[in-house]
Amino acid sequence: MEIEVFRLGHRLPRDERISTHVALVARAFGASHISYSGQHDSGLEDSVKRICASWGSNTPAGDSFSIKYEKNYLRYLKMQKDAGFVIVHLTMYGVPLQDALEKINKSSKILLVVGSEQVPREIYELADFNLSVTSQPHSEVAALAITLDRLMEGKELKTFDFKGRLRIAPSEKGKLVIENG
């Protein structure tokens, strides 16, 4: 299964940290790539690249985690749809995740779209699925994490091998980071 994430309408400085969290969740929970539209942000890209350099970029699909700015989100999403990706837009207004999961799981290529403040109408139309996690207002970071968790069937918790220079040795009270020779 190949999973991409698209972050719509990134705004500086407002979305700086939320978009970083979205990107890091994408990586840690098994996606292969994140694209974003809105304002170009080399700080965001550098943060993601720094994490990949230290903690690894190998993805469960076997490629290397990447981040890329896409000025024209609509063109990109249409292109990916034509390339066989099922477009899943996460919105509190959508159908419950658990009701659509079986259908989505039939696809081997999934593009998860997370919005910022106001998502253009055309995204709702373009999406194959508009999907909600709880039907309550909360966080696109949480919605993405839960959706990826369900798509990965919880396997992300058992730690994918990111082939990073650093990895954590789980510890009851301390901080134990192992550096590869």
Place this chain on the structure above:
Amino acid sequence: MEIEVFRLGHRLPRDERISTHVALVARAFGASHISYSGQHDSGLEDSVKRICASWGSNTPAGDSFSIKYEKNYLRYLKMQKDAGFVIVHLTMYGVPLQDALEKINKSSKILLVVGSEQVPREIYELADFNLSVTSQPHSEVAALAITLDRLMEGKELKTFDFKGRLRIAPSEKGKLVIENG
């Protein structure tokens, strides 16, 4: 099961949105209360109260979702520990969530602590469990959502009844909000 969340070391303006996401995830995923330390932030409290006023504050434990500033986090956490709460600190360095879940589930009162940049050593010591979601760097918002999801056994996805003035009628393409008489 009674669940509280504690957000450590809130900083303005840096944590404004992340802490709001933490608080809204706490509410949407079944916690009853959130406390926070660091800088007092009436904007954060107002955001949470506004969401509760519109979308409801009824929690699965049967009380009303609330937010409160606690200047002295250590005193508060010790007090709650004495009151029977098991203290669960979410940190990338901790033991895997899935390995400790069974033990944590034996408690009827759980306090989930989420940190900001640098968490004081004493929190690691005070915690009954230092818990990690994936052992990779990502987001306290995602870690909280996944932990609550596991504690709630996914029931939060089927929409708790928050008894709000507004609720969403899930929709395939649009936005449908129902206002109670």
